[in-house]
Amino acid sequence: MTVAAATNEHLASISNVLIYSSMAVYTLAFFAYIAEWLFGSRSKVGRTAAALTDRPEARRTAGAPAVTVKKAGGTAVLERPEVVVRSAAGARDVPDGPGAHGGDEQGDLYGRIAISLTVLAFLVELAGVVARAASVQRAPWGNMYEFNITFSTVAVGVYLVLLALRKNVRWLGLFLTTTVLLDLGLAVTVLYTASDQLVPALHSYWLYIHVSTAILCGAVFYVGAVATILYLFKDAYENKLAGGGKPGTFADSVLDRLPAAASLDKFAYRVNAAVFPLWTFTIIAGAIWAGDAWGRYWGWDPKETWSFITWVAYAGYLHARATAGWKGRKAAYLALIAFGCWLFNYYGVNIFVSGKHSYAGV
Amino acid sequence: MSKTTAPDGPRDQELGEAGSQLSTVPEESSPGGPTLGVIGWLRWFWRQLTSMRVALLLLLLLALAAIPGSLIPQTGTDITKVAEFRKDHPTLSPAYDRLGLFHVYSSVWFSAIYILLFVSLIGCIVPRTWQFVGQLRGRPPGAPKRLTRLPAYTTWRTGAEPEEVREAALALLKRKRFRAHLAGDAVAAEKGYLREVGNLAFHMALIVMLVAFAWGQLFKSEGNKLLVEGNGFSDTLIDYDDFKSGNLFTTDDLTPFSFTLDEFTGTYETSGPNKGTARTFEAALTYAEGAYGKDRKTVVRVNHPLEIGDSKVYLTAHGYAPVVTVRDGKGDVVFSGPVPLLPLDSNVTSSGVIKVLDGYRDAQGATDQLGIKAFLLPTYVAGNEVSSSFPALLNPVLNLEPYHGDLGVDSGIPQSVYKLDKSHMKGFEDDKGRQLRKNLRPGQTMELPDGAGSVTYEGTKEWANFQITQQPGSGWALVGALGAIFGLAGSLFIQRRRVWVRAVRGDDGVTVVEMAGLGRSESAKVPEELGELAGTLYDQAPGVAEPDDDPSDVSVPAEGAEQQ
Ligand code: HEM
Numbered sequence: 060m061t062v063a064a065a066t067n068e069h070l071a072s073i074s075n076v077l078i079y080s081s082m083a084v085y086t087l088a089f090f091a092y093i094a095e096w097l098f099g100s101r102s103k104v105g106r107t108a109a110a111l112t113d114r115p116e117a118r119r120t121a122g123a124p125a126v127t128v129k130k131a132g133g134t135a136v137l138e139r140p141e142v143v144v145r146s147a148a149g150a151r152d153v154p155d156g157p158g159a160h161g162g163d164e165q166g167d168l169y170g171r172i173a174i175s176l177t178v179l180a181f182l183v184e185l186a187g188v189v190a191r192a193a194s195v196q197r198a199p200w201g202n203m204y205e206f207n208i209t210f211s212t213v214a215v216g217v218y219l220v221l222l223a224l225r226k227n228v229r230w231l232g233l234f235l236t237t238t239v240l241l242d243l244g245l246a247v248t249v250l251y252t253a254s255d256q257l258v259p260a261l262h263s264y265w266l267y268i269h270v271s272t273a274i275l276c277g278a279v280f281y282v283g284a285v286a287t288i289l290y291l292f293k294d295a296y297e298n299k300l301a302g303g304g305k306p307g308t309f310a311d312s313v314l315d316r317l318p319a320a321a322s323l324d325k326f327a328y329r330v331n332a333a334v335f336p337l338w339t340f341t342i343i344a345g346a347i348w349a350g351d352a353w354g355r356y357w358g359w360d361p362k363e364t365w366s367f368i369t370w371v372a373y374a375g376y377l378h379a380r381a382t383a384g385w386k387g388r389k390a391a392y393l394a395l396i397a398f399g400c401w402l403f404n405y406y407g408v409n410i411f412v413s414g415k416h417s418y419a420g421v
Numbered sequence: 422m423s424k425t426t427a428p429d430g431p432r433d434q435e436l437g438e439a440g441s442q443l444s445t446v447p448e449e450s451s452p453g454g455p456t457l458g459v460i461g462w463l464r465w466f467w468r469q470l471t472s473m474r475v476a477l478l479l480l481l482l483l484a485l486a487a488i489p490g491s492l493i494p495q496t497g498t499d500i501t502k503v504a505e506f507r508k509d510h511p512t513l514s515p516a517y518d519r520l521g522l523f524h525v526y527s528s529v530w531f532s533a534i535y536i537l538l539f540v541s542l543i544g545c546i547v548p549r550t551w552q553f554v555g556q557l558r559g560r561p562p563g564a565p566k567r568l569t570r571l572p573a574y575t576t577w578r579t580g581a582e583p584e585e586v587r588e589a590a591l592a593l594l595k596r597k598r599f600r601a602h603l604a605g606d607a608v609a610a611e612k613g614y615l616r617e618v619g620n621l622a623f624h625m626a627l628i629v630m631l632v633a634f635a636w637g638q639l640f641k642s643e644g645n646k647l648l649v650e651g652n653g654f655s656d657t658l659i660d661y662d663d664f665k666s667g668n669l670f671t672t673d674d675l676t677p678f679s680f681t682l683d684e685f686t687g688t689y690e691t692s693g694p695n696k697g698t699a700r701t702f703e704a705a706l707t708y709a710e711g712a713y714g715k716d717r718k719t720v721v722r723v724n725h726p727l728e729i730g731d732s733k734v735y736l737t738a739h740g741y742a743p744v745v746t747v748r749d750g751k752g753d754v755v756f757s758g759p760v761p762l763l764p765l766d767s768n769v770t771s772s773g774v775i776k777v778l779d780g781y782r783d784a785q786g787a788t789d790q791l792g793i794k795a796f797l798l799p800t801y802v803a804g805n806e807v808s809s810s811f812p813a814l815l816n817p818v819l820n821l822e823p824y825h826g827d828l829g830v831d832s833g834i835p836q837s838v839y840k841l842d843k844s845h846m847k848g849f850e851d852d853k854g855r856q857l858r859k860n861l862r863p864g865q866t867m868e869l870p871d872g873a874g875s876v877t878y879e880g881t882k883e884w885a886n887f888q889i890t891q892q893p894g895s896g897w898a899l900v901g902a903l904g905a906i907f908g909l910a911g912s913l914f915i916q917r918r919r920v921w922v923r924a925v926r927g928d929d930g931v932t933v934v935e936m937a938g939l940g941r942s943e944s945a946k947v948p949e950e951l952g953e954l955a956g957t958l959y960d961q962a963p964g965v966a967e968p969d970d971d972p973s974d975v976s977v978p979a980e981g982a983e984q985q
Binding site for chain 1: 476737909964
């Protein structure tokens, strides 16, 4: 017993070292992303402005739509018919920005370094989470400290998976590492809890199902929220340009390099919509577990209530997108409110409201 | 604003029939007020209620209305907290009471919101279902005049006959599980109806869930019973320590069964940083179904309730019950048995009161009552006198502090069995005139001063608390929940889209093939899929050289195809 306990303590301290190391590497990645943005600012392309001001008729007259052309079926079939893609009438044909490096070679290099560092930091952090799990011999989701480190690992994981799938998400890097550093800083200072066993109420395979999906949903919702915020900025920027206004140099430089507002909006929608069924499942799994553990599947416990509120808010967001007069910015605000509910459910309810879900360990 | 629009607005006018009914989203009714009398008003109200806009507002309202219940203590979850809140906020509480803020989720206004929402939901689902059935029975709309206007478009010239191409296209689309038919000079096809099925299924599943939940609330029951090892319980109202039930519940609904707690076992980590953390809690039971059922054995654990008929028996708490024997001034036994104590911390330091109400006589033979404060350390370690050092019974010490006088239990004010109201009690004193207090180990006896009797600590039993619940309708709630998930997945992951293939003979006698695709939103998938279809069809109707073109020119203006 004592030998096992000693290795557990040993593993727990290894985990701590790994988490701190990952923070160091994330910090390096953060600076590399900054460098990418800085070098990128050297190239002033002003694509958005060009698209919006040089060809105003592209926007207004539905009769002369902009046309882009895509090759069908890959590269080898040159002789095959090409598919012409046309955006909807009334849509703004703003091209996606080139990304943080703005086409600058050195910026691109720093961006690649930043991504490599992010991958490294992710692996180190993942090892830290695994060591923590091994030290407590259970899933590392017993208290807020563990929840936080797992959460940021998964959020970065989601980002890297999207990158690996060749989705246009590289622009997320800086915003993600910044918040991951905040999240980890909070975890190691305020939320730190020595590794500890679970109370019997948490001994259930539903823990694995319910909590793992909750973390994944949170991470994906988070990515969606970042995209939504950027959408709001970019949309305001495009509106200003379209109205003949002159945005500040900073906005000009930064926002111009982001994808078009329409792309950001679509990305945010896809991400949120894709994870909404999983969030529904998470709540239902929680209800089944509550039924086993507490004798009722739904009891309006604060945690349950806020999961419900979050769910209804996201349902509202999805509805808004199908409702005339609510698409676009209004729907985006709803998405942010919904994510705010998710955040409050996590931090607010754990810290300020007492209920049956008293695993916070703070 | 930027748009990732469904086919409405300008595009709809442009495409006419082709873009219509690609979903069953209700049309926005004009905000203009009603004009015609009562019926007109009703119709207007109904149309408003079942519009997407109002559904959205009701959803947001529901989220908003759920908030106060999570911040203000609720009678449904924690009555003691509500009582505390009332004491701390004497002016606020009456106002809260009037607004139903102590039971938000059963308050009039909360109910009003979700009932309106569900009326709206039903009012929305029914017409949408009919509309969808209509779409299923009809056929995909024919090709619009100008296919070039569609979001994805391709064209080529081929030596094959137009009829041949159309037939090949029809076969191809059918093979790809499109619903396709020939309409004039073009094939019209549509796919992804499951999206609408999923969406309707999801919204119907919500109704199933709500009904199941309401049913469960009306017919539920929930009670608690604390049992010391060796004691039993039978499922009748009087046998519960406390009991709550839904409005339509009657005692006939109780499942007849009984059980006895044979043994409670708790095991704990004995070393390491997690020393003292609970490993297992198990209650071994003997139970019988019905009034004369056969005895059966089972083990109830946290997260693993015992299910008997509609009822579930949960293990919710445990603690220790020292067995004590109290003798009075004449040496007669006036109390003997286990006294459940309330655990105070994770090492199960426990406290409670031994109350002797009747039969006790003091040294002079006068009737009196005894109240003995009891404090148990399951594991006493020298140096730590105030709390237990481990949750298991390794070295139990029972600290007793006896009082006599009027326990006040007859005064009508409900009293906790774990607390001693000392207002009419007097402490027994030791030789030095201080409150008598003594630590006992199992088997030891404390003598009360001046021959007032004695208290013996015989040993320790464990107790377990059981929650017995009945919640009918949970099976239906689960069915609804699963339906909702699958419906949602269908609704969100399946794209509904249309494809048209037109093949006509051009002015120069060469067949011109045009293909176009339309989805609900501008998805990258629609052009991709169109490309694949075109590729396959192209193999069956290979291209011939363009009359006057430059093959490297990729940005063919959309009108190019029409001129041929
Ligand atoms: C109980 C409350 C409701 C909830 C939780 C809810 C939830 C949802 C969700 C999550 C979606 C997303 C699926 C998608 O985007 O395809 C959706 C779609 C939809 N809902 Fe609801 N809904 C509710 C009530 C209503 C009501 C009352 C109506 C009728 C006005 C309605 C009409 C629709 C329609 C037409 C869609 C499809 C939108 C589309 O195809 O994009 N819903 N609903």
